[in-house]
Amino acid sequence: MMDLINNLSIGFGVAFTAQNLIYAFIGCVLGTLIGVLPGVGPIATIAMLLPATYALPPVAALIMLAGIYYGAQYGGSTTAILVNLPGESSSVVTVIDGYQMARQGRAGPALAAAGLGSFFAGCVGTLILAAFAAPLTEVAFKFGPAEYFSLMVLGLIGAVVLASGSLLKAVAMIVLGLLLGLVGTDVNSGVARFSFDIPELTDGIGFITIAMGVFGYGEIIANLSNPEDEREVFTGKVKNLYPTAEDFKRMVPAVLRGTAIGSILGILPGGGALLAAFAAYTIEKKTKLKPGEVPFGKGNIRGVAAPESANNAGSQTSFIPLLTLGIPPNAVMALMVGAMTIHNIQPGPQVMTSNPELFWGLIASMWIGNLMLIILNLPLIGMWIKLLTVPYRWLFPSIVLFCAIGVYSTNNNTFDIWMVAIFGVIGYGFIKLGVEPAPLLLGFILGPMMEENLRRALLLSRGDWSVFVTRPLSAGLLAAAALLLVIVMLPAIKSKREEAFVED
Amino acid sequence: MNIKSQKDFFSGLMFTAVGVGFAWGAVGYNVGTGARMGPGYFPLMLGIVLAILGGLIMFKALVVETEDGDKIGKWAWKPLVFIISANLLFGIMIGGLPSIGLPPMGLVAGIFALTIVASLAGDTFKLKEVLVLSAVLALGSYLAFVMLLKLQFPVWPTFIAG
Numbered sequence: 001m002m003d004l005i006n007n008l009s010i011g012f013g014v015a016f017t018a019q020n021l022i023y024a025f026i027g028c029v030l031g032t033l034i035g036v037l038p039g040v041g042p043i044a045t046i047a048m049l050l051p052a053t054y055a056l057p058p059v060a061a062l063i064m065l066a067g068i069y070y071g072a073q074y075g076g077s078t079t080a081i082l083v084n085l086p087g088e089s090s091s092v093v094t095v096i097d098g099y100q101m102a103r104q105g106r107a108g109p110a111l112a113a114a115g116l117g118s119f120f121a122g123c124v125g126t127l128i129l130a131a132f133a134a135p136l137t138e139v140a141f142k143f144g145p146a147e148y149f150s151l152m153v154l155g156l157i158g159a160v161v162l163a164s165g166s167l168l169k170a171v172a173m174i175v176l177g178l179l180l181g182l183v184g185t186d187v188n189s190g191v192a193r194f195s196f197d198i199p200e201l202t203d204g205i206g207f208i209t210i211a212m213g214v215f216g217y218g219e220i221i222a223n224l225s226n227p228e229d230e231r232e233v234f235t236g237k238v239k240n241l242y243p244t245a246e247d248f249k250r251m252v253p254a255v256l257r258g259t260a261i262g263s264i265l266g267i268l269p270g271g272g273a274l275l276a277a278f279a280a281y282t283i284e285k286k287t288k289l290k291p292g293e294v295p296f297g298k299g300n301i302r303g304v305a306a307p308e309s310a311n312n313a314g315s316q317t318s319f320i321p322l323l324t325l326g327i328p329p330n331a332v333m334a335l336m337v338g339a340m341t342i343h344n345i346q347p348g349p350q351v352m353t354s355n356p357e358l359f360w361g362l363i364a365s366m367w368i369g370n371l372m373l374i375i376l377n378l379p380l381i382g383m384w385i386k387l388l389t390v391p392y393r394w395l396f397p398s399i400v401l402f403c404a405i406g407v408y409s410t411n412n413n414t415f416d417i418w419m420v421a422i423f424g425v426i427g428y429g430f431i432k433l434g435v436e437p438a439p440l441l442l443g444f445i446l447g448p449m450m451e452e453n454l455r456r457a458l459l460l461s462r463g464d465w466s467v468f469v470t471r472p473l474s475a476g477l478l479a480a481a482a483l484l485l486v487i488v489m490l491p492a493i494k495s496k497r498e499e500a501f502v503e504d
Numbered sequence: 505m506n507i508k509s510q511k512d513f514f515s516g517l518m519f520t521a522v523g524v525g526f527a528w529g530a531v532g533y534n535v536g537t538g539a540r541m542g543p544g545y546f547p548l549m550l551g552i553v554l555a556i557l558g559g560l561i562m563f564k565a566l567v568v569e570t571e572d573g574d575k576i577g578k579w580a581w582k583p584l585v586f587i588i589s590a591n592l593l594f595g596i597m598i599g600g601l602p603s604i605g606l607p608p609m610g611l612v613a614g615i616f617a618l619t620i621v622a623s624l625a626g627d628t629f630k631l632k633e634v635l636v637l638s639a640v641l642a643l644g645s646y647l648a649f650v651m652l653l654k655l656q657f658p659v660w661p662t663f664i665a666g
Contacts, residue, residue: 172519172557179526179550186543193543194529221587224625225580394637397622400587401615401641404594412656417595421588428584432576433515451546463539
């Protein structure tokens, strides 16, 4: 306990210098500004702004990058709620209820729920990171490749429960996503798979091209195909910006649950923050609705508060494997590794002992960053809501433009523009065929990781598949996945689930 | 044999076709064994699973009754064609099209082309309004992306900027 206070006081001593506070502030503002642009997620934002930090001292650079990351996430959830466009993988679920709330003119409470939930989760996440960084590495150490593989199976099955409509089609979409994730150079053998001799494809399909094509273009086309009067435009219906007392009552338990789930799942490498948002939403959906509460998928505030809190708690605790083991658990953390290496810091367990000022300064500045964002964003919610009053005939060409610019600037390559066109057509096809694209995205991200862990697990067991059920942790995770599937397929729940999805 | 659900039948068909395609491609790489997985192992496995899933979906679509036959409905060709071509045109303006000798025309021309073509996808098209929107977007993008963020864009046609 004394250690924690000592460590944190070192950290706040570093973070509370005028220079570092300014960098944290600039990072938050820039991150939000760019993250709010549809289709520009934290990865693209950090990648774009990374060069701006090269000239700074290491501590300041990392503090600013952390600020950019949080800002981009805040901005991303704003866009998800207002424009129905997930700029990042983890706001895919926020879209479901958040956009519905915006449609009903409740964008204000949705944004406030996301902001307040994220702030609370960020505070808790930072504390956990500070207190448990060292002991928690041991939990992660217990996870071998077999456990990771089983964990991903569980995560994917959990996501299926979330997709509306046919369970079979959702599973098929996951598998399709996994396959698309494998396109590109196989890390183990160096073979370029399914790349059709196109040099750009050897790096794999970009997450951003899939997300923007399927969610951005596909959705716009489907929207435009509805006759004018049927189209879901949500202008001029925004009444109150802040959540009502009733909203708060429902939000608080959801935020608490989301924070808890996010903090735990965020630690696990391999899309922890992403799984956290999905898991939090699934759990909220499973809890009983109070009388008079809006069902999920139709604008329930819990469906925004829980995944946003989980996502933020998870992104906070996902620093744990990076800072303690040196393993980037997701693409954002991989960029952080790049930034640290540029400043001659080798991420890993030694950072905490050899460079305590950087380690604890970064942790303290995370909390400061979260505080700045809530101060910056809640009063500015009115400004985001103004975006809603723009007529759709102006908005959709602008979204198409931002998608095109965003896609192009990720790699400065027109090839990505051709790819996003293909995925736009595919995305519209998905909508016409009545298949949900969200599981595809999840599968896409987990594809390479699943293959790698499967490969390692089977290598260690000399090709014996029983390793997944003989290792207790792995067996437990698989059993949980099987249980989930059985529960969903039980006749009573099945009919209820279908009922819930039919009514929209 | 009647198709009971058109949407399910064709999505099943799509999954099966893609699954077979991936599995077929995977056989072309070294598949290996469980203990020594080759690059083809995992995709082959997934491809087979996807093809089976697609088959099951198709089977269900032929057997299970639905109320209205789950018709796919008309394709919205107009928005599909205009949105996608707006995007492609933007790419051509940024990158040029060497095969017909078109030099890169730059960001500003690209924004105008994209906005005008994309706007044609809507129900109402007022040229004056679209031109104002294009100009606003072009100016805004120039300030935000080029001036502020210093993204690497060719802003003007290469034969002017040199």
